[in-house]
Every structure is written in structure tokens, then in C-alpha cells.
Amino acid sequence: MSISTEAGAPAGKTWKSKEEFLGCVLLTDWILLVVLFAVVLGSFHIHYMLLAGDWDFWIDFKDRRMWPTVAPIVAMCFAAAVQSFLWQKFRLPIGATVACLALLVGEWINRYDNFWGWTFFPINLVFPSALIPMGFWLDVVLMMSGSWLVTALVGSMGWGLLFYPINWPVLAQYHQSAEIDGVLLTLADLIGFNYVRTGTPEYIRMVERGTLRTFGKDVVPVAAFFSAFISMLIYFLWWKIGTWFSNTKYIEAEDI
Amino acid sequence: MSLTTEKASGAVRAAESDTIVNYWPAYWTMICLAVFYIGIRIYEQYFGWKAGLDSFAPEFQTYWLNLMWTELPLEFIAFCGIGGYLWKTRDRNIDKVAPREEMRRLLALVGWLAIYAFTVYWGASYFTEQDGTWHQTVIRDTDFTPSHILEFYLSYPIYIIAGWGAFMYARTRIPQFAKKISLPFLLFFAGPFMIFPNIGLNEWGHTFWFMEELFTAPLHWGFVFFGWFALAVFGTACQVLDRVIELSKEYEADVLSL
Numbered sequence: 001m002s003i004s005t006e007a008g009a010p011a012g013k014t015w016k017s018k019e020e021f022l023g024c025v026l027l028t029d030w031i032l033l034v035v036l037f038a039v040v041l042g043s044f045h046i047h048y049m050l051l052a053g054d055w056d057f058w059i060d061f062k063d064r065r066m067w068p069t070v071a072p073i074v075a076m077c078f079a080a081a082v083q084s085f086l087w088q089k090f091r092l093p094i095g096a097t098v099a100c101l102a103l104l105v106g107e108w109i110n111r112y113d114n115f116w117g118w119t120f121f122p123i124n125l126v127f128p129s130a131l132i133p134m135g136f137w138l139d140v141v142l143m144m145s146g147s148w149l150v151t152a153l154v155g156s157m158g159w160g161l162l163f164y165p166i167n168w169p170v171l172a173q174y175h176q177s178a179e180i181d182g183v184l185l186t187l188a189d190l191i192g193f194n195y196v197r198t199g200t201p202e203y204i205r206m207v208e209r210g211t212l213r214t215f216g217k218d219v220v221p222v223a224a225f226f227s228a229f230i231s232m233l234i235y236f237l238w239w240k241i242g243t244w245f246s247n248t249k250y251i252e253a254e255d256i
Numbered sequence: 257m258s259l260t261t262e263k264a265s266g267a268v269r270a271a272e273s274d275t276i277v278n279y280w281p282a283y284w285t286m287i288c289l290a291v292f293y294i295g296i297r298i299y300e301q302y303f304g305w306k307a308g309l310d311s312f313a314p315e316f317q318t319y320w321l322n323l324m325w326t327e328l329p330l331e332f333i334a335f336c337g338i339g340g341y342l343w344k345t346r347d348r349n350i351d352k353v354a355p356r357e358e359m360r361r362l363l364a365l366v367g368w369l370a371i372y373a374f375t376v377y378w379g380a381s382y383f384t385e386q387d388g389t390w391h392q393t394v395i396r397d398t399d400f401t402p403s404h405i406l407e408f409y410l411s412y413p414i415y416i417i418a419g420w421g422a423f424m425y426a427r428t429r430i431p432q433f434a435k436k437i438s439l440p441f442l443l444f445f446a447g448p449f450m451i452f453p454n455i456g457l458n459e460w461g462h463t464f465w466f467m468e469e470l471f472t473a474p475l476h477w478g479f480v481f482f483g484w485f486a487l488a489v490f491g492t493a494c495q496v497l498d499r500v501i502e503l504s505k506e507y508e509a510d511v512l513s514l
Binding site for chain 1: 274276277279297300301304354355356358359363366367369370372373374376377379380381382384385386388389390391392393394395432436437438439440442443468469470471472476477479480483484485486487488489490491493494495496497498500503504506507510511
């Protein structure tokens with residue numbers, strides 16, 4: 001797209017006319033938004049896949065202890081950083097949702113086109129975790145409170161606690177028990193055993209272990225509260241990291 | 257697609273026109289890159305299975321290693337060529353840039369940033385997670401797997417070249433970036449660039465230490481650390497927008513009324 005005028009602007013002036021200015025600025029704003037979205041997508045995706053990816057890739061990794069602990073904590077980093085930038089610079093309370101949306105766009109393209117399209121893993125095995133309701137929650141708390149401190153305490157608590165319930169409607173069916181050759185296992189385990197993954201053999205599958213069965217055998221609340229607690233700390237840290245990456249400092253060439 | 261305020265056309269009038277922004281070169285670059293990436297994805301679909309399973313097989317040499325030995329020199333030439341061209345044609349009178357010309361260059365930089373962001377998506381998101389699924393399907397016998405040849409040695413160098421072009425364009429043509437070095441822009445380029453040397457750690461670790469491909473293994477965390485620096489796009493965008501605002505003070509009220 002190009003925006004032209006017949007002759008140059010008057011000497012010393014940037015713009016020929018108000019129309020030229022408005023058309024150009026609106027177009028450029030949209031392009032910059034796409035730039036930000038694409039970069040957050042790429043950066044968040046490589047972060048998430050290499051810190052929580054195994055639990056996000058596979059249905060038989062989506063357990064009741066490690067997955068609801070690790071995934072919200074890791075996802076919180078970019079939600080807080082993007083929220084920090086969009087809130088402090090533009091007063092837009094959409095950062096966490098935008099970050100989650102960007103990540104999920106990248107993940108779904110990959111799971112369909114590559115996990116299923118190239119190496120033929122069924123989507124039932126490889127669908128990504130839901131995150132967007134958690135992003136909504138974090139953004140709503142920031143919008144209503146106008147305070148990153150309140151968002152860190154209240155928003156992050158909800159962020160950690162919401163993760164398992166929002167994924168449960170899809171996950172529940174895979175946690176039904178099955179007895180195969182005398183062994184009790186879940187449907188998710190069964191799918192996993194049938195699709196051997198060469199780089200992640202069974203002996204390094206990190207799923208729930210331990211003996212305490214708080215709240216009447218269920219371990220999820222303990223994992224969720226622990227995840228929420230760490231998410232609070234992560235929020236504080238990554239809000240500041242987002243602020244730091246928003247700096248507009250210049251340095252002298254001789255300094256490097 | 258073009259937005260113009262001129263009514264006449266023709267070579268003479270076109271030559272006289274004073275285009276403030278033209279994003280078509282950026283659009284065409286991204287279209288060409290998308291077509292290229294879709295093409296190599298189709299190549300990968302076919303020759304990954306047909307010739308990419310055994311690195312000792314002659315067909316692996318033909319279809320995959322030859323691809324790598326072709327792409328790496330071309331990427332090095334492109335990196336040097338773009339940097340060299342932009343440096344050679346730099347504005348040697350950077351203090352005398354007129355406001356309209358500076359705005360034109362700032363908007364051209366936005367086009368460069370769009371290309372960089374587009375290539376970051378393909379490298380950091382598409383091809384990186386794709387590599388995960390290949391690792392879970394095939395037991396590799398080489399560092400140079402089909403997915404690595406396209407991920408590490410094609411999509412990563414391409415985003416490095418795009419980022420280098422954006423950085424050098426700003427350094428050689430836009431006063432605010434030429435007189436001093438923008439810290440966020442430097443991080444925005446240098447952080448993702450460092451992912452490429454980090455491949456050395458990754459392959460060393462997988463060769464001598466940790467054969468499995470647990471994606472969350474600490475061996476992979478170097479990629480994560482350097483990927484964080486892409487968030488410096490925040491500061492870079494702010495620096496561009498700050499200057500656009502400074503150069504457009506006369507229309508500030510019009511923007512606020514939108």
C-alpha cells in the first residue's frame with residue numbers, strides 16, 4: 001500500500017495534508033499491531049514449548065499434578081510482560097488475552113499442520129491446553145482494579161486456579177479408567193501407549209507421583225494453589241521484565 | 257492496494273509524486289517468503305519420509321545435505337550483501353535529513369520490522385515446534401535431520417537476515433538510530449540472533465549427553481533465554497512511535513479526536 005501526494009510537503013513540514021497524515025498513521029498502526037502480535041507469538045511459543053511443552057503436547061502428560069503446576073506458571077511470564085507493555089504505554093487491558101491468543105494461534109497451526117499433517121499423531125493426542133479464559137480473567141482484574149499489585153495478588157491466584165477447570169470439559173473424557181490386559185490405566189494413558197514417541201520414552205514421562213491424597217484423594221487443588229502462588233511471584237517479576245523491555249534508551253556507539 | 261491523493265498517472269507524474277509510504281515491497285517480500293516456506297513444507301512432507309530417515313543413505317545426501325550445503329553459503333552471502341549494501345549507500349549527511357524524508361524512512365523501517373516479525377513467526381513458532389514432532393517420530397542418527405536443516409539452518413538464518421536488514425536500515429538512514437544505538441532495537445536483533453549460536457550447545461548436548469528429546473529439558477533453555485529478548489520489540493515500537501508523534505505535532509489534536 002502506498003500513500004502519495006503530487007508534490008512534496010512545504011519546506012520543514014512532514015505532511016502534505018491532514019488526510020495523508022491520518023491515512024498513513026492508521027495504516028501504520030495496524031501494521032505495528034501485526035508486528036507485535038507476530039513477535040509475541042514467536043517469542044511466547046518458543047518459551048512455552050521449551051519450558052512446558054511436553055505437558056502441552058500430549059494427552060497422557062496432562063496429569064493432575066505436573067501439568068496444572070507447570071503450565072500456568074510458564075504461561076504467566078508472557079501474560080504479565082505483554083500486559084505490562086500494553087497497560088503502561090497504551091492503557092489497554094488486553095495484554096494477557098492477546099498473549100494467550102497469540103500462543104494458541106501458533107500452537108493450533110502446528111498441531112494440525114505438523115503433528116497431525118506431517119507425523120500423523122491424532123489431534124486427540126496433541127491438542128494444546130486452553131488458556132484464553134485465564135487471560136480474560138487477568139485482564140478483567142487489571143481493568144477493574146487499575147492496579148498491577150492487585151492483579152498480581154488476585155489475578156494471579158485466579159490464573160492458577162482456573163487452569164484445570166477450564167481444561168476439564170475437554171480433558172474429562174480422557175481420564176476415564178480402562179482395564180487393559182489386567183492393568184488399570186486411563187484412556188489418555190492408553191492413547192499414549194499406542195503412539196510411541198521416540199524422543200520421549202515412557203521412562204521420562206513426568207506425571208503424578210506421590211502418596212498424599214488431600215481433599216479426598218484428589219491432588220489437583222494442591223497443585224493449583226501451588227501454581228497460583230508461584231504465578232503471583234512470576235507476575236511481579238515479569239511485569240518488571242515487560243517494563244524493562246519497553247524502555248526507550250539509547251547508548252553511545254563506543255559503549256559497545 | 258494503494259492510497260493516493262494524486263489523480264493523474266503516467267511516468268512523468270509518477271516521477272514527480274512524493275510517496276510518503278509504500279508498504280508494497282514489504283508485502284511482496286512476505287508473500288514471496290510465505291510461498292517459499294509453503295514450498296519447502298511440501299518438499300519436507302515428501303522427502304522427509306522418502307529420503308530423510310537414514311543419514312548414511314545416498315538419498316539423504318542428495319535430498320537433504322545438498323540442500324544444507326546450498327542454503328548456508330547463500331544465507332551468508334545474503335547477510336553480508338544486505339549489510340554491505342545498506343552501509344555502502346548510507347546517508348552521509350544524516351544531520352540534514354528533512355522531516356518528510358525522515359518520516360518516509362521511519363515508515364520504511366516499519367516495513368522492515370513487519371518482515372522481521374513475519375520471519376520470527378516462521379522460525380520461532382512454526383519450524384521450532386515442528387522439529388519437536390519429528391523428534392518424537394524418528395530416532396535420529398545425525399545432528400542434521402530434515403527438520404533441523406529447515407529450522408536451524410534455514411528459518412533461523414532468514415529471520416537473522418531480516419532483523420539485520422531492519423537494524424542496519426535504521427542505523428544508516430534514520431537520525432535517531434544513526435547517532436546513537438537504540439538499546440531495545442539492539443536487543444531485539446541480538447537476542448534472537450544468539451539463538452543460532454546456541455544450536456552449538458544443543459547439538460553438543462544431544463551428541464554427548466542427553467539423547468532423548470524431552471522438550472522441557474534444561475539443555476533447551478538457552479533458546480528460551482535468548483527468545484525473551486524478542487520482547488524488546490516493545491521498546492523499539494515505542495521509539496518509532498515517539499518520533500512519529502514528534503514529527504506530527506501539528507496533527508496531535510486530530511489523532512486524539514479519532
